[in-house]
Amino acid sequence: MTTLFISDLHLDAERPAITELFGAFMHREARQAEALYILGDLFEAWVGDDDPSETGAYVADRIREVADAGVPVYFIRGNRDFLVGDAFARRAGMRILPDPAVIVLYGCPLLLMHGDLLCSDDTAYQAFRAQTRNPQWQQQFLAQPLAARLAFAAQARAASLARQQGMIRSDRAQFETVTDVTPATVESTLARYGIETLIHGHTHRPALHTLQAAGRECRRIVLGDWYEQGSVLRADADGYRLQALA
Numbered sequence: 001m002t003t004l005f006i007s008d009l010h011l012d013a014e015r016p017a018i019t020e021l022f023g024a025f026m027h028r029e030a031r032q033a034e035a036l037y038i039l040g041d042l043f044e045a046w047v048g049d050d051d052p053s054e055t056g057a058y059v060a061d062r063i064r065e066v067a068d069a070g071v072p073v074y075f076i077r078g079n080r081d082f083l084v085g086d087a088f089a090r091r092a093g094m095r096i097l098p099d100p101a102v103i104v105l106y107g108c109p110l111l112l113m114h115g116d117l118l119c120s121d122d123t124a125y126q127a128f129r130a131q132t133r134n135p136q137w138q139q140q141f142l143a144q145p146l147a148a149r150l151a152f153a154a155q156a157r158a159a160s161l162a163r164q165q166g167m168i169r170s171d172r173a174q175f176e177t178v179t180d181v182t183p184a185t186v187e188s189t190l191a192r193y194g195i196e197t198l199i200h201g202h203t204h205r206p207a208l209h210t211l212q213a214a215g216r217e218c219r220r221i222v223l224g225d226w227y228e229q230g231s232v233l234r235a236d237a238d239g240y241r242l243q244a245l246a
Helices: 016-027 054-068 086-092 123-132 135-142 146-170 172-178 183-193
Strands: 003-006 035-038 073-075 101-105 108-112 197-200 207-213 216-222 230-236 239-245
Touching (some): 016 054, 016 230, 054 073, 054 086, 146 172, 183 197, 183 207, 207 239
Parallel strands (some): 003 035, 035 073, 108 197
Antiparallel strands (some): 003 230, 101 108, 207 216
16 A cells, blocks of 8 residues: 655646646545645645635545545645635545644654745745734635635735746846755754654655754655646655656
8 A cells, every 4th residue: 555645736727737637646546545645735826715616626526536435635735725724624525734744654753744834044935924824814814705815816926926036037046045945944843853754845846855853864755746747755665756647
């Protein structure tokens, strides 16, 4: 049996091919898994569980089919879908985990995160993250009409893209550093939890890294995004395999 980890699918009506790839993955491989973990940014944007979009309904149905087949599905909110709530989780039959979350897999403890908390050098983003995770801010935002929330999400995506493009034009090296994890934050996080393996997404830089934390050799596994193709981490008692999906 294999446990599957995915993240950063950014599913959206404007990218139907990737949504179809997700559906095929759920119908075939995910139904045969021991468990499925989705580590954030399942959607390109999510403005509340009352969003009647066809993509949201399709995704919920595909996850529900996997859950109904007896495969537990776990979800950690990302920076694009931090407003996924209990109503969507119940509809999809998945369980929402905290960020970070500790699990035990094949006898070994793992630390799971979306990954944005590790990018501590991006102070502007971390301030935005703190604001939008505030329960009062979320309550006020969700009280707005759906059209207003969708407009806010579109504006936020445009502003984020413009900021990234501006950083790339001015200093690409700095952009690469700021938008990736901060090594000291990774090390301190692993040391704080006393765990040797960390799995996360967010940075769109799939790789398997080794590092030292608190005097121990640790492992950081970064999941890939689904913008151009799929990406999945397959884990079993023999180890981890990070692979692309055509």
